[in-house]
Amino acid sequence: VELPEIFNLQPNSIDDQSMYSDTWVEVEVLVSNWGNNRDAVTSADVEIRSCPNLKAEGLEQFNNLIIEPTELDNNVAKGFDVKFTASASHPDRTCEVTFSVISEGDERVRSVTFDLQVSATDIVVDDQSSDGSSSDGDGLSEDSSSLAWIGFYELFLIILFTIYFRRLRQ
Numbered sequence: 001v002e003l004p005e006i007f008n009l010q011p012n013s014i015d016d017q018s019m020y021s022d023t024w025v026e027v028e029v030l031v032s033n034w035g036n037n038r039d040a041v042t043s044a045d046v047e048i049r050s051c052p053n054l055k056a057e058g059l060e061q062f063n064n065l066i067i068e069p070t071e072l073d074n075n076v077a078k079g080f081d082v083k084f085t086a087s088a089s090h091p092d093r094t095c096e097v098t099f100s101v102i103s104e105g106d107e108r109v110r111s112v113t114f115d116l117q118v119s120a121t122d123i124v125v126d127d128q129s130s131d132g133s134s135s136d137g138d139g140l141s142e143d144s145s146s147l148a149w150i151g152f153y154e155l156f157l158i159i160l161f162t163i164y165f166r167r168l169r170q
Contacts, residue, residue, distance in 0.1 A: 007105025008034040009041060009067065011112040012077055014099070018117040021053075021090035025116075029099055030079035031062070032070040041065040042102040046082065051095035051118065053087040062101065084116060092120045 012030040019025040033039050044062035048054050061080040068075040082099070095118060100111035 003036060005037045005105070006035040007037065007039050007103050007108075008110075009039050009101055009103040009105070010034055010110050011099050011101055012079075013112055014114040016115040016117070017084075018119065019084065019086060021086045021118055021120050022088035024083055024085040026081040026083050027116075028079060029062075029082050030077040031065070031067060031101055032077040033067040033075075034070060035105065036069055036072075037105065038066060038068055040067065040104040042104045042107070044102075045100045047098040047100070049096040049098075051086075051090070051093055051116075053090040054095050054116070054118065055085050056097075057083040057085065086118045088121070090118050090120060093118050 010032050012032055014027060014029065017025055017027055031041060041062045041064065044059045046056040046059060048056065058080060059082065065078060067078050070077055084097075095116040096113060097116050098111050098113045100109050102109050
């Protein structure tokens with residue numbers, strides 16, 4: 001009796017994750033081989049929906065990863081941590097993340113989907129400045145030192161130069 005080769009690489013389910021913008025989180029991604037023969041991951045990919053400011057790093061670790069049949073001879077799923085990074089401008093949003101692997105044995109794509117909740121960081125506006133400037137509560141402050149005016153000494157020097165150059169022309 002000869003059994004046919006069965007290839008079935010499958011990413012394990014992943015719990016929903018959460019993070020804040022301008023941070024990163026590592027998610028452990030495991031791949032099981034539910035076939036009856038050794039198989040390898042040809043390539044791995046992550047598709048992120050609804051979140052253009054979220055990036056995934058570390059997928060190259062899965063390329064050509066050989067996985068023995070899971071639960072046969074005490075073999076376990078293999079995998080790595082994938083790092084998800086949200087930019088500082090990322091809004092409050094639930095991102096749908098799909099992790100996919102391509103099996104070398106049967107060339108099929110299998111995937112798992114999970115949610116990644118990104119919470120925007122709160123911007124704290126300090127109503128009192130240390131230099132005594134005022135604030136009207138809308139996040140804009142008024143500072144007398146940033147006004148574009150000429151000081152007394154600068155004005156005095158400009159008048160002196162003007163008088164000097166005027167006398168030279170006469």
